[in-house]
Amino acid sequence: MLRLLQALDEGEGVALTRLAKRRGERVSVLLRELTLFSEATLGGVTGPGWVVLQVDDGGRWTARLTPAGRAAIGPGG
Template sequence: MMSELQQTLLLALYREAKPVSLPKLGKQLGLSGSVVMRALATLGDASIAGQPGPGWVRLDMADARWTASLTEAGRIQCAEHDHAA
């Protein structure tokens, strides 16, 4: 089950056409980059405590800067949620 924060972050990423820096995403939502990173980490494909994530978010580091973007699976999830609302 996703938290309200995770849902908000997914929708914010859904509105973006390209990867977004975590500080920028945090600033838009009034959160620190570390809070954003922790909330998004469980939405990627990494295994945490033996449980694989859903693979909806991709976190990348380039030039010492973290960015987040939705995977195709994440876009589908958001589109389905958007149509259900």
């Protein structure tokens, strides 16, 4: 997932609808999966902060890698 996000991100994040289409999954599934890579705290455990999720005024979700996420993937992704 992180490698796909890195490949599709052109600097402004990637629409979750685009990621969902590429993965053949629903946006809600991707939202749950990407939340695990964010800084969200679930069950008392804080995630690694590799992904930032944002929603705009129209309700469209985007995801982007943080510098920590890019480092986790490593050079050459």
